[in-house]
Structure formats: C-alpha cells, structure tokens
Amino acid sequence: MEQKVFDPDGVGVDNGTYFGLPFEPETAELVLVSAPWDVTVSYGAGAAYAPDAIIEASTQLDFHDPLAPGRWRRGIATADVDYSLQEESQRLRTDAARVIEHLEGGGCPEDDYVVRKIRRVNEGCAAMNAKVRAQAARWLDLGKIVGLVGGDHSTPYGLIRALGERHERFGILHLDAHCDLREGYEGFEFSHASIMFNVLRDVEQVEKIVQVAVRDFSEREALTAAQSPRVETFDDLTLAAGRFRGETWDEQCRRIVGALPQEVYVSFDVDALTFENCPHTGTPVSGGLSFNEAVWLLDTLARSGRRIIGFDLVEVCPSAQERLDAITGARLLWKLCGLTLKSNDKPNL
Template sequence: MTVTLFGFPWDASSSYARGAALAPPVIRAMLFSEASSPWSISGANAREIVTAYDFADLPEDGAAARASIEARIASALKSGRKPLSLGGDHSVTYPILKAMKEKHGPLNILHVDAHTDLYEAFEGDRYSHACPFARAIEDGCVGNLVQVGLRSVTPHCRTFGERHGVVMLGAEETGAIPYDRLGGPLYVSIDLDGLDPAFAPGVSHPEPGGLSTREVLQILAKLPVSPVGADIVELNPERDINMMTAGVAARFVKELAALMSD
C-alpha cells in the first residue's frame, strides 16, 4: 500500500516556544537532499513508497485547523492510502487519530515522547500539544497506548494514565515494551523530544536522558504489524544544530514508510 506524506504546519497550540510549524518543508527538503539517500535500513525506497504529498496551509483558527487535518486524513484513508504526517506540534495528532478511528476503530498506539501529553487541559487549553492523547482516549480512539521515553511525568498525568491503563515507560525501560499490546490496527507517534538532546537538539522542550536514534530504530524494527498510520512531530528548525534533528526526522520517515508499505 502506498503512503501519503502530510505536512501540518501548526504550532499555535504550543505551550512554550513556537517554531514547529516550520518543520514540514524542512523535513521534506531533507528527504530530497542529495546528501540523504531515500533508502530505508531494510532496503525500501521511501520515494517510491510515498507517492502523494499534502502540505497545504491550515486555517488560523484552532477548531478549523483541527477539522482540516481530520478531513484531509479521512480523504487519504478513503482512497486506500496510509497517512504519514509531519508536525507541527503534537496537538495535530488528535484530529489525525479521530479520522483514523472512523476507518479502523480504536487504535493501538506506540508513542515515543519525553512527555505523556495526557493533561486534561494545559494553560486552559484542552487542545494543547500537552493534551492530544487525553482527548483521543476520551473519544474512544485508543485501544492500547504504550508510551516510551518518558522523563517528565507530572502526578496529574500519571494518575490519568493509570486510570486509563496507559503503559508509561522511561527511556531506560525499552526492554519492558509490551509488543503484544501493539497489534493491529497500529499507529506510531514520534515526538522528537523523546530522543536525548544529544541526538535531537532541535526541539522546543528538550529533556536530557532520552532515547538514542538507534534505540528508536530498534523499537520500530520490533513492531509486530505494519502501522496503518504514523506521525513525527515537534521538530523546531529554529533550534536545530546543523540540521541534525531534521536528519533524524527524515530517517524516521524512511523507516516508517518502509514499515507501512508491508
């Protein structure tokens, strides 16, 4: 099955620093850079798998932007394509999951992040980038949610996660990932601040002590089924160093595209 690569240039739901809205075209440029091969580690050509691109602008209003994201994902699913989305901040994941649920029912989700994103509201905003998985759980979009890379978990989010059966694992606990809970339909959401800043410095909310690029790739390689969709979010190009984080994001695009084509 072929993949549509989406770019959602949205960061108005960010709580600290803007900049993530600049990320989609930067990652796309890295994919097509002469300095970067299109091949995945397994030998798949991402440029052959990703055969459609949707990088349209979003409305300035938050509700209208979420509706646009949901409708565009739904259209790709209706045409039999798998969506691989580039944020933008992590708030874009909620409308994506709403559209995915209509097609596939509740999803099993692998979520790589330093943060749980399980706030019921953050700074008065129920649709903040700190809230997408709380909204997704409330809307019945989630079967199993497995989070890995966590190292900034508030008591509020821990309580919410425990109440809803979320598996919450630190960066040192990759060996405890319950892959048996990541069967189909599987969705993968990678917040780049799940990685240690040594590997992904270009994020707005860096947290030392995170995953390495290799560890994330190993996790992806162990997934038991082909994902029906995925996203990569929270690259802030204004904070990147020598395009290092953009290159990591491009690598994840290649590996996820290869997995999604199976």
C-alpha cells in the same frame, strides 16, 4: 516529474516533495500530509516550519534502507501543504503566547482579556483539527496509508479521529518525553500537552496507548496513566533501570510491542530522543532514546506481524544556525515510511 526518469542513485531532487520522490498521491500507497502549526507550544516555538525544513533536508538522504529495502517503490507521496494553516498558526501563536505569559506571571485565568484569547485559540485549533481530519479522510477513503508531519503534537488529533472512524480497534505506540495527558493545559483544549488525553476522551476505538521513554510528567498525568486500563507506560527511568540490571534493549522492545494490539498507530514526538538528535525541539528533556534504539523499536513492531495503520512525526524544530533537527526528522520520517510499508506487505500468493 515522471517516475521513469527518476534515478534513486542520482542527485537528490528538489521538487517540493518529501525525499524528492516523484509519486502522485492518487497512485502511491502512502501519502504524507503536513500540518505546519505550533500555536499552543509552551516553551520553544518553531515546529510549524518543520515540514518545509524536513522536505529540504530529505533530498540529501540515500534510499537504500536495510530494514525495509525497496519498500519506497510502492509509493510515498506528498499531499499539497496547506500553508493557510501556517499563516493562522502565526496569528494565533501571538494570542497563545500572551496567555502563557499572563499565567506564568501569576495572572488569573478568568480575566476577560485571557478568556477571550483562549476562546480564539481554541476555535482556531478546532478548525485546524477539522482540516487535518478532512484531508486524512480523503486519502484514507482512497485506500491510502496516511502519515502526518507536524507541527506540534496537537496536530495528529484529526488523523487519529479519522482512523477511529474507519477501524474498530487499534493501539497507539507513543514515543515521547511527555505523557501528553493534561486536560486543557493552560486553558487550551487542543494543547500539544493534551493530545493523548483528548484521544482517550474522544476516540474509543483506541484500546491501548503504550507510552515509551516518557520522563517529564505531572502527578495528575501519572495518576491518569496508572488508573486507565487503556494506558501502559514504559517510562525512561524504568527502561534504563532494566538495562542497568542486564535486560537487553531487544528484550525490552519485544515487551513493549507485546502490549500493543494487532493494528497500531505510531505517534513519534522527536523529543523522545536524546538531546544530540533534536537540540532545538520545543520542550527538550534530559535522557531519552538514541536514534538507533528508536529505530530498533519501530523495526521490532514491523517484524512482529502487527500492522502500522498510520503515523505522525512531530515537534521537530528547525534552526537557522544548524540543520541537525531537520536532518534527524528526515531520517526518522524515512524509517517510519519504510517500516510502515513493510508492516503492510502483502503475503505471497
């Protein structure tokens, strides 16, 4: 579909792209890549189906955004979805589920049966990372901003690696119920619970990870966060305590953003939000941010003068019974796109 016949005030167009937008990746400013993958999820699966569900839900969205009016006109394009990832995810998920069942039943992680399956999963996850990294690199080298739609929270690793190869230093604004600082969780090196551990280990260009709304983590993760000068935590309970004592959310957002460097990558796990926004997400946790609190934080980041160099949206788990998760995902993705483009506004000459 050519852009000249696209009517933003008309009926949503079901053309297989996010938001039904008509842009081609080669001419758009922002390119969305998809990673339909959820091999290592340790509780509820389904995030591998999020890209298609979000695409479907996104056609019901209206385009005017008061926080970033008209930014979408600079181009938000959908890269071709690599469905071989989804097929491989389904195959390897069976192996991963058997490993998890074995360990949860008290089985030994050194059993040959488990070791072989863990090796297959780790090899498959490494291949997925390489594919995402190569796809991201293609668009980054063409001067595009890249956003990733997962999939589980292991999927952005390749994009973050690609950004690390092209930026001297940047920070990560990490919204999540979990710290994701576990080393090789359940034997899986590239677990959804290990993404930030792996980034600290492998991407030295990430000088700061600012974690927001985390509220479910192990003692070792808490120690890792406390001991690393590259991690700053604004946990959910501490944020709530500040508000109970009279600190406004706006003040807290400015404090959070103040901990970040000039260039920022946003990693948004939907379970950072409260239950009613994402009832089927893989590992839900009581507490969290409201939708508007999360959006206000993102807008505070965009208004701060910092530049968003990329982002991901992960752990959206669509349900056949209700569409709320996909609807939330579509609207979060729209805000992330618009505010990312806003943060990349060119100064008036």
